[in-house]
């Protein structure tokens with residue numbers, strides 16, 4: 219086909235409200251009933267073939283121990299090896315498809331998700347990962363759609379980058395998908411992240427082995443089916459939920475392992491990187507390692523901070539999705555003068571947050587993901603309540619009777635090095651250190667040096683000098699920095715997301731910086747007037 223073909227200019231998918239009386243609410247409620255009543259039997263999928271290994275695990279709802287949604291089949295090393303062989307085979311044809319055909323599959327998936335698949339993906343995320351309707355909507359519907367539409371647009375932009383050509387020569391760059399396969403390993407907390415980790419390398423022509431989190435198998439499975447319906451050929455992405463250790467070993471000892479697209483905890487990413495290092499001589503090519511990992515995200519308030527805005531940002535930024543966002547605020551530094559003005563309001567707002575089952579739309583927070591998370595988080599809460607150096611001033615209660623529920627908790631940490639100020643807790647716990655108003659400068663140093671992470675952070679200041687100080691002094695403390703706003707809720711195309719230090723490789727999910735990692739450029743020089751003599755003109759006789 220001839221013609222300079224461009225994908226349609228993307229716009230962010232509008233967020234539906236789900237207010238009482240809206241059609242989307244009716245549709246979502248029906249999908250929630252249907253998923254709750256189902257008895258799913260989710261297979262491993264290799265080359266489009268459903269494989270039931272017989273090693274089954276239950277599909278659980280974190281907020282309701284009594285709810286059984288069915289089972290999923292675990293893959294292991296053997297299935298992973300089969301899936302890799304199949305992916306390599308499928309990639310051969312897929313990589314040779316014209317770009318517009320590959321892009322069209324993902325644009326179609328975005329369209330389907332915006333319409334017929336929206337309620338199903340949202341309902342699966344709400345029940346399987348315990349999210350409110352709004353949190354599911356901004357994740358499994360809108361962000362996934364944005365990843366696909368903006369991803370295709372950004373890829374177009376990359377392909378436009380071409381070298382200059384001198385007279386008689388035509389230089390060009392061909393953007394080849396990585397040779398081999400990409401291993402996509404996704405976390406539990408965002409359905410959209412799974413879709414992006416597997417989908418983006420596939421969009422630009424790679425073959426992908428996708429291992430979703432065991433806590434997000436339901437939504438990941440529907441995402442896979444969505445892509446299939448949109449026309450993704452079998453095997454381009456193989457769906458292998460299962461044993462992380464066995465699957466990873468099979469993937470990382472394979473000579474065709476060409477890239478890791480990971481989001482999850484820092485410890486796991488570091489262990490995967492170590493394995494790659496150990497195996498480096500086995501590989502046909504140097505693997506691309508892209509990982510977005512943990513955070514200890516901060517809010518720092520200047521004495522000039524707007525009190526109502528600060529208090530709102532602390533509540534929303536810390537407790538939405540139970541604080542289980544990599545970007546969730548989990549430490550705040552507030553000057554004493556401001557603290558005296560917001561403390562009561564902050565405690566009252568936190569204690570007023572409604573908690574319970576996500577299918578009851580009145581709730582603001584739901585359950586944390588599993589027993590392990592519940593035990594870890596409540597351990598921090600108990601130790602903070604016991605002191606010394608800390609006290610619990612809101613929340614602090616929890617129960618695992620019906621589901622893994624932990625009240626949104628505010629810890630007041632007199633000790634700025636208290637564990638709640640330093641560790642990624644990944645739950646509904648916000649730790650606040652109150653500093654003397656005249657210690658603004660020292661406090662910025664403390665924010666910068668307290669944690670090994672550098673994912674998100676926010677400054678609240680009405681005084682421009684406060685904003686400038688924070689921007690300068692915290693330059694390397696966050697990959698996503700917010701001024702007078704909560705540090706969560708990054709939108710694809712608007713705030714490219716990712717952090718450095720122990721928070722990841724900062725390849726900015728949903729941006730051209732990320733997409734370029736799945737491409738291996740080939741430079742082609744064509745000489746239109748090749749020389750025919752060996753001697754150069756300077757060698758001529760005088």
Ligand code: NAD
Pocket residue numbers: 403404405406407408411429430431432462463466481482483484486487489490510511512513543544545642644673715716717721722
């Ligand atoms: P996790 O590290 O437990 O799991 C992530 C993935 O790694 C899962 O698919 C899991 O099965 C796999 N895994 C676990 N152990 C493994 C092993 N030994 N070998 C190979 N694979 C293994 O993380 P999680 O609990 O699913 O997610 C929460 C973490 O993810 C938090 O640390 C959070 O900050 C981080 N996160 C970061 C971002 C970001 O953009 N920076 C976004 C979301 C989540």
